[in-house]
Amino acid sequence: TQTVSQSDAHVTVFEGDSVELRCNYSYGGSIYLSWYIQHHGRGLQFLLKYYSGNPVVQGVNGFEAEFSKSDSSFHLRKASVHWSDSAVYFCAVMPNYNVLYFGSGTKLTVEP
Amino acid sequence: DMKVTQMPRYLIKRMGENVLLECGQDMSHETMYWYRQDPGLGLQLIYISYDVDSNSEGDIPKGYRVSRKKREHFSLILDSAKTNQTSVYFCASSRDISNERLFFGHGTKLSVL
Numbered sequence: 001t002q003t004v005s006q007s008d009a010h011v012t013v014f015e016g017d018s019v020e021l022r023c024n025y026s027y028g029g030s031i032y033l034s035w036y037i038q039h040h041g042r043g044l045q046f047l048l049k050y051y052s053g054n055p056v057v058q059g060v061n062g063f064e065a066e067f068s069k070s071d072s073s074f075h076l077r078k079a080s081v082h083w084s085d086s087a088v089y090f091c092a093v094m095p096n097y098n099v100l101y102f103g104s105g106t107k108l109t110v111e112p
Numbered sequence: 113d114m115k116v117t118q119m120p121r122y123l124i125k126r127m128g129e130n131v132l133l134e135c136g137q138d139m140s141h142e143t144m145y146w147y148r149q150d151p152g153l154g155l156q157l158i159y160i161s162y163d164v165d166s167n168s169e170g171d172i173p174k175g176y177r178v179s180r181k182k183r184e185h186f187s188l189i190l191d192s193a194k195t196n197q198t199s200v201y202f203c204a205s206s207r208d209i210s211n212e213r214l215f216f217g218h219g220t221k222l223s224v225l
Contacts, residue, residue, distance in 0.1 A: 046215075090154060100212060
């Protein structure tokens with residue numbers, strides 16, 4: 001059974017800080033990895049994805065994520081956060097053109 | 113105008129009542145999904161639809177059924193709702209089953225009293 005683990009339920013940083021949101025998965029085959037953002041009261045929105053090639057992928061609004069096969073991780077990073085980045089972030093895994101499985105989410109709070 | 117629309121946004125029902133949640137998309141996407149979101153659990157897949165009248169159970173289908181008679185519409189039905197079905201329900205669509213980018217609606221907050 002594949003799992004997606006987001007170990008931090010809540011992360012709080014100050015505006016201008018850098019942030020890393022962690023995602024680990026357990027699956028040995030070919031997979032797509034992606035991140036979604038959910039602002040309060042809204043549906044999820046796609047941020048970025050990785051399947052192959054350069055392990056660092058760029059997304060919207062300055063977000064990037066790095067794939068590590070050795071660590072089974074796909075952590076999301078941003079160098080300088082803005083208050084509008086406050087949201088819940090979901091890591092997702094799609095093994096072998098199957099269904100997308102989501103982690104439990106990390107709530108990011110950016111304080112002024 | 114790529115959009116997934118869910119109706120209604122909020123719904124309050126009594127235990128035992130029937131519930132119909134509607135979802136539409138304007139992108140001619142083949143694949144559509146119903147998820148529920150509960151605190152601490154993330155999103156759990158209820159049903160997936162590969163196209164018209166081609167539906168498959170997800171991870172938690174018990175107590176739910178779906179209907180897809182047109183590509184652009186996907187309905188979730190709760191026959192005799194239970195209090196543990198109180199949740200936020202999200203509909204999503206993707207171009208096809210192999211496409212990992214999902215487009216989500218705003219969600220329907222269902223309370224079963």
